[in-house]
Amino acid sequence: MALFIYLHFPALQLDHLQLSAESDRQLPVALVDLQHQLVQLNPAAIKAGLKQHMGLASAAALCPDLQLLPYQPEQQAKILHNVAQQLYQVSSDIALDKPAGLILRLEGMLQLYGGLKPYWQELSAKLSALTYRYQYSCGATPYAAKCLAYQQAGLITVDNRLFDKALNSSPLSATELSPAMQQQMIRLGIHTLGQLQSLPPAELARRFDSQLLSYLGRLRGDYYHALEYFQPEPGFSRYMELLYDISDSNVLIKPLAKLLQQLEQQLRRTNCQCYQLLLSLFFRDNPPLKLSIGSAQGEYKAQAWLALCQLQLENLPLPEPVYGLQLDVNHFAGQQHTTEALFNQHQARMSALQLISLLQARLGHAAVSGLTLQDQHLPEMASKRSLPLTKGAIGQAVLPLRPAFLFTRPQPLTEAVTINQGPERLCPDGWQLGAQRDYYIGRNQQGQWLWLFRTVSQQWFIHGLFS
Secondary structure, three states, X not given: OXXXXXXXXXXXXXHHHHOOOHHHOOOOEEEEOOOOEEEEEOHHHHHOOOOOOOEHHHHHHHOOOOEEEEOOHHHHHHHHHHHHHHHOOOOOXXXXXXXXXXXXXXXXXXXXXXXXXXXXXXXXXXXXXXXXXXXXXXXXXXXXXXXXXXXXXOOOOOOHHHHHHHHHOOEHHHOOOOHHHHHHHHHOOOOEHHHHHOOOHHHHHHHOOHHHHHHHHHXXXXXXXXXXXXXXXXXXXXXXXXXXXXXOHHHHHHHHHHHHHHHHHHHHHHOEEEEEEEEEEEOOOOOOEEEEEEEEEEEOOHXXXXXXXXXXXXXXOOOOOEEEEEEEEOOOEEOOOOOOOOOOOOOOOOOHHHHHHHHHHHHOHHHOOEEEEOOOOOHHHOEEEEOOOOOOOOOOOOOOOOOOEEEEEEEEOOOOEEEEEEEEEEOOOOOOHHHOEEEEEEEEOOOOEEEEEEOOOOOXXXXXXXX
């Protein structure tokens, strides 16, 4: 038997906006379309007596402190797509019914979960985590499930008799018939879907156009209704528009945490982690600011990524207030679990790679590097900068004593020193006698240990300092 669930999100864009401003949920807020009518209301606005499709004048008279925001169909479509992406963790056959609905086919899912009840428990738990208001119902066809969901029927059953009873008592306003056709039906004394379906099809075909018969046929399942099922995209991409513009970069942490929690859910589901995030900050009069946040070890937990993001955001100057955030991850990698000693009582709070990630987030990638030895006798060329924690090419070789700090250019010696070790002869420019240097380790009167050399012409220079 065919079975579908329809999910209707009556205020998807507004609920998504208020995710970034939980403290403002006591204020009445509504979205307004191009016809200056209210299309989405938050609970505070509904409590104030406002209703959908109400005009602005009536709304202002009922609720003087009403906050108005523009309805954006493109933004709503992106949010609906993101909801389908997250519900795909529970249900595989999902079709988008824009602007605010999802159709879920259940035949394969019931066998997987062992029945409708355990399947609905998993699905409702995922919906509750999204914190969007929704209406739902099962139905034998997508149109039937949609009609019942719009009435908030909440039917989770496989009993066709309950579907038929609920559909027959459904008002015409819950159907997809045009308002003009609904008014025409009401003038004929037809107020419910059951009354409409009881009329002979020939009579309906004579009085009304073919769209009515087509709708009733799809409602009953007489005609095939093709659905284009959703396919999840690789990686992760989420956009969040803020309820109000934010000019302090530290305040962006709260809405960013919501996006990172969604990322963690997807990474947990696929048993993956990621090494790089791309955070985009959107401004009204300036191009987006893109920040690349990396983790040398790879992370999947939202809290770990939030700490790295906070280090980059806390001192970030903003050219103007931010009105939207977007978080993108292009590549996932499998989680690599590390083993730890069972009886080790002194474990570090973070690994070396996690420490490197924090330093790179605070100081920048260019400021954090490793030091690798090279097979060169000249001090300036004996080492080079490398990636952090990279092992040098020279393993157990005996290394000569060298200072920790080298001057870019040797400085003339202008003070008295005491020689403690040396000489060690080096020739920077090949084995030419005129370029040879005799290196010594000495100490000045302030107690500093110096790395000195003497040229062929008996001139003394300081090349470095020992720590």
